Amino acid sequence: MTWRRAIALAACAALLVGAPPFLPPYALTLLTQILIYAIFAMSLDLLLGYTGLASLGHAAYFGIAAYVVAIMTTQHQASFWACLGAALLAACAAAAVFGLVAIRATGVYFLMITLALGMVTWGLAFRWVSLTMGDNGISGIARPSLSSGLSFARPLPFHYLSLVAFLIAFGLLSLIVRSPFGLSLQGIRETERRMRALGYDVWLHKYVAFILSGAFAGLAGAMWAYYDGFVSPVEIHLVTSVETLLMVALGGPGTLVGPVLGAGVIVLFKNLLSIYTKRWLLILGLVYIGVIVLAPKGIVGAVRGAR
Amino acid sequence: MEFWLTQAFNGISYGAMLFLLGSGLSLVFGVMRIVNLAHGSYFLLGGYVGLTTVSRTKSFPLALLSGALSVALIGLGMERLFLRRLSRQSLPQVLMTMGFALVFQDLGLLVWGGDPYTLAVPAFLAQSVQAGPVFVQFYRLFIIAVAFAVGIVLWVFLERTRAGASIRATVDDAEMAQGVGINVPLVSAGVFALGAFLAALGGVVGAGFIGVYPGLDFEVLPYAFVVVIVGGLGSLPGVVVGSLLVGLLDNFGKALFPELSYFTLFAPMALILALKPTGLFGKR
Amino acid sequence: MSAVAALAVTRLCKSFGGLRALQQIDLSLAPGERHAIIGPNGAGKTTLFNLIAGELAPTAGRIALFGQDVTRLPPQRRAALGLARTFQVNTLFPSLTVTENLLLAVQGTLPTKLRLHRPISSYRDLYDRARAVLESVGLVGAGEVIVRTLSHGEQRQLEVALALASRPRLLLLDEPTAGLSLAESQRLTGLLKGLDRSMSLLVIEHDMDVVFDVAERITVLHDGKVIADGDRDEVRANPLVAEIYLGTG
Numbered sequence: 001m002t003w004r005r006a007i008a009l010a011a012c013a014a015l016l017v018g019a020p021p022f023l024p025p026y027a028l029t030l031l032t033q034i035l036i037y038a039i040f041a042m043s044l045d046l047l048l049g050y051t052g053l054a055s056l057g058h059a060a061y062f063g064i065a066a067y068v069v070a071i072m073t074t075q076h077q078a079s080f081w082a083c084l085g086a087a088l089l090a091a092c093a094a095a096a097v098f099g100l101v102a103i104r105a106t107g108v109y110f111l112m113i114t115l116a117l118g119m120v121t122w123g124l125a126f127r128w129v130s131l132t133m134g135d136n137g138i139s140g141i142a143r144p145s146l147s148s149g150l151s152f153a154r155p156l157p158f159h160y161l162s163l164v165a166f167l168i169a170f171g172l173l174s175l176i177v178r179s180p181f182g183l184s185l186q187g188i189r190e191t192e193r194r195m196r197a198l199g200y201d202v203w204l205h206k207y208v209a210f211i212l213s214g215a216f217a218g219l220a221g222a223m224w225a226y227y228d229g230f231v232s233p234v235e236i237h238l239v240t241s242v243e244t245l246l247m248v249a250l251g252g253p254g255t256l257v258g259p260v261l262g263a264g265v266i267v268l269f270k271n272l273l274s275i276y277t278k279r280w281l282l283i284l285g286l287v288y289i290g291v292i293v294l295a296p297k298g299i300v301g302a303v304r305g306a307r
Numbered sequence: 308m309e310f311w312l313t314q315a316f317n318g319i320s321y322g323a324m325l326f327l328l329g330s331g332l333s334l335v336f337g338v339m340r341i342v343n344l345a346h347g348s349y350f351l352l353g354g355y356v357g358l359t360t361v362s363r364t365k366s367f368p369l370a371l372l373s374g375a376l377s378v379a380l381i382g383l384g385m386e387r388l389f390l391r392r393l394s395r396q397s398l399p400q401v402l403m404t405m406g407f408a409l410v411f412q413d414l415g416l417l418v419w420g421g422d423p424y425t426l427a428v429p430a431f432l433a434q435s436v437q438a439g440p441v442f443v444q445f446y447r448l449f450i451i452a453v454a455f456a457v458g459i460v461l462w463v464f465l466e467r468t469r470a471g472a473s474i475r476a477t478v479d480d481a482e483m484a485q486g487v488g489i490n491v492p493l494v495s496a497g498v499f500a501l502g503a504f505l506a507a508l509g510g511v512v513g514a515g516f517i518g519v520y521p522g523l524d525f526e527v528l529p530y531a532f533v534v535v536i537v538g539g540l541g542s543l544p545g546v547v548v549g550s551l552l553v554g555l556l557d558n559f560g561k562a563l564f565p566e567l568s569y570f571t572l573f574a575p576m577a578l579i580l581a582l583k584p585t586g587l588f589g590k591r
Numbered sequence: 592m593s594a595v596a597a598l599a600v601t602r603l604c605k606s607f608g609g610l611r612a613l614q615q616i617d618l619s620l621a622p623g624e625r626h627a628i629i630g631p632n633g634a635g636k637t638t639l640f641n642l643i644a645g646e647l648a649p650t651a652g653r654i655a656l657f658g659q660d661v662t663r664l665p666p667q668r669r670a671a672l673g674l675a676r677t678f679q680v681n682t683l684f685p686s687l688t689v690t691e692n693l694l695l696a697v698q699g700t701l702p703t704k705l706r707l708h709r710p711i712s713s714y715r716d717l718y719d720r721a722r723a724v725l726e727s728v729g730l731v732g733a734g735e736v737i738v739r740t741l742s743h744g745e746q747r748q749l750e751v752a753l754a755l756a757s758r759p760r761l762l763l764l765d766e767p768t769a770g771l772s773l774a775e776s777q778r779l780t781g782l783l784k785g786l787d788r789s790m791s792l793l794v795i796e797h798d799m800d801v802v803f804d805v806a807e808r809i810t811v812l813h814d815g816k817v818i819a820d821g822d823r824d825e826v827r828a829n830p831l832v833a834e835i836y837l838g839t840g
Contacts, residue, residue, distance in 0.1 A: 107397060112536060113580045124567075124570050127568050180694075180705070180717075187684050190683075193646070197666055200704065288405055
């Protein structure tokens with residue numbers, strides 16, 4: 001089992017590293033997009049799948065990081081490391097503040113309060129025109145280059161940069177969910193009451209998970225700003241938050257492979273479908289309904305169930 | 308002075324439309340604890356159906372009726388066929404309603420196209436007069452009157468009828484209500500249809516005022532949530548206060564601090580939620 | 592031994608709305624004492640546990656653990672002082688394995704629980720302690736089983752095992768033998784009797800055989816009040832107790 005797993009992981013890694021130079025340009029951009037959304041979906045899964053907290057405002061941290069990169073790049077020509085550091089810090093800070101407000105609530109009230117906090121952030125991006133350019137968004141974000149002269153402007157180097165970000169996120173998150181702290185989060189997901197009786201400060205664990213999750217969402221948001229070269233309030237919108245929830249639910253919450261698969265399916269689906277039909281939104285809506293009706297435990301859950 | 312009176316009047320009339328939108332969402336949340344992301348779609352679809360009815364029949368009252376009733380049927384179908392099986396599973400419910408919101412958005416685009424429309428209101432409502440310093444549009448008065456009438460009817464229905472008592476009992480404690488013999492599934496279906504009805508009514512009224520266009524659904528959805536969250540989940544007086552507060556905050560916010568206007572709207576909501584998760588008038 | 596009491600409950604009251612669930616309860620446990628609380632359903636036994644464990648806040652009165660006032664402390668802080676409890680209804684982590692359940696219990700009072708830079712599998716000492724607890728309750732070999740699939744009796748044993756895993760100084764057991772077969776119940780009684788005397792024991796139990804077998808002191812609760820308190824023979828001989836409780840059983 002573990003051997004097979006290791007071989008599968010190695011094969012995936014080899015494919016991810018070796019295949020890109022041979023891919024057609026469009027396929028390469030899609031793959032880059034998938035990697036970035038996979039980071040985003042995994043970050044949400046730390047909350048949803050491991051801690052049992054369904055956030056309806058997770059796009060806030062993604063969006064805040066993306067805006068930080070956009071503003072620092074276009075107005076201050078800041079370096080890659082400065083942008084990345086500031087973006088992660090901003091996402092963490094936002095999660096730290098929002099977490100104080102949200103963590104007290106449970107169940108459907110947690111959904112409502114994170115929805116509200118997401119709306120606050122979206123409202124700022126939409127209306128604070130002097131900072132964010134409002135609905136027009138900020139365009140012209142240049143791809144990063146390092147002081148050593150290494151440039152990520154072209155699609156292939158940028159893809160590898162995204163791959164590094166993805167592998168770092170995947171590695172760190174794998175470590176976190178397998179750590180004592182990660183097990184504690186799963187205990188909280190299962191039975192908060194027992195966790196308190198066993199000596200756990202449930203609030204503190206949730207709060208730390210909330211901030212960590214915001215940080216990884218921020219990493220995804222920063223990469224997205226560089227990838228797309230354009231940031232607008234759409235990045236923070238409720239629809240984006242819910243779409244990420246769909247990725248996790250579709251792939252299989254409580255696993256890290258699940259959100260990656262979910263991100264892959266949804267990104268491919270949206271992009272390819274919009275080529276072939278104008279009615280892709282309708283079909284995406286049906287996918288939402290279909291996932292809930294047909295695969296309530298996601299792809300990973302369905303595969304495990306079939307075994 | 309003129310500025311304050313005009314903004315206050317505009318705020319109250321906008322709040323009246325928000326009351327129609329928010330009261331249904333609040334009832335649905337109170338009874339079923341569902342975060343319904345398709346609620347803005349009911350508003351949009353109501354507006355579209357009303358638009359078509361007016362263009363075919365030239366009758367505004369018929370537009371109100373057909374818009375609200377047809378969307379109530381859609382809501383009923385959604386509840387009976389899809390949401391019922393997800394009772395109390397909040398995340399699947401949210402994703403399900405999001406799916407419907409996308410489907411409705413695209414169907415709206417398919418049937419009515421991408422152009423914005425304004426519903427032609429009866430001539431006597433299209434007038435306006437200068438009352439002292441304030442420029443009074445009759446249609447805004449009409450919206451306030453409709454909201455007032457709906458509010459009274461809802462209040463009488465909830466407080467003075469047997470069905471209303473069942474709804475209130477279910478809002479307080481669904482399990483207990485089931486225990487004392489209230490048919491909770493029936494109440495849920497009825498309230499869901501009623502919620503869609505009210506939102507669609509708001510949509511028809513709003514179509515003569517802010518118009519109807521693709522994207523309106525997700526534009527009004529945040530407002531509906533703010534109204535409900537500020538006022539309290541499942542409380543009718545809460546929705547009245549919430550919608551007036553939001554209508555006024557939104558108008559004054561846009562006029563005074565245009566850059567922060569959504570913030571002035573959403574920040575109080577987040578604060579209220581943080582301090583009192585059930586809203587100003589909500590009960591646990 | 593004149594050491595401070597493991598548990599000292601003083602004039603404890605709890606009301607829910609107008610309903611007075613507990614009135615002026617006094618209760619103390621010497622270190623190492625085996626103490627049972629009996630009483631009919633609705634007497635307030637579980638409410639008392641929830642107050643001692645910190646899940647509920649008392650309306651009035653004071654609770655001290657090992658000489659320290661804990662009346663205002665949240666449950667996790669009381670656990671850190673050496674309190675552990677079981678629940679009347681199994682309160683486990685159903686989709687985790689038995690070993691994972693025990694690891695959670697073992698690390699609950701250790702600083703390890705906040706570490707996130709090393710996989711838990713590298714903490715061999717946690718696993719060793721989990722295995723030891725597993726053996727002591729007789730669930731050997733069940734380590735990799737998902738808890739949801741265990742039988743009720745096995746889940747009940749795990750319920751007790753989770754409380755033992757943190758090596759508490761005071762253990763609260765809420766009807767530990769509920770739903771167990773006679774053999775299972777006897778096994779558990781044997782386990783409880785064999786527990787180290789460094790641990791104090793407070794048990795809510797309906798099975799009088801278990802009560803008289805395990806406890807040396809018994810407190811009788813009725814309608815939220817203590818109506819009798821003494822050793823086995825005193826309680827047995829108390830006519831009020833016989834009328835209200837033993838007589839009906």
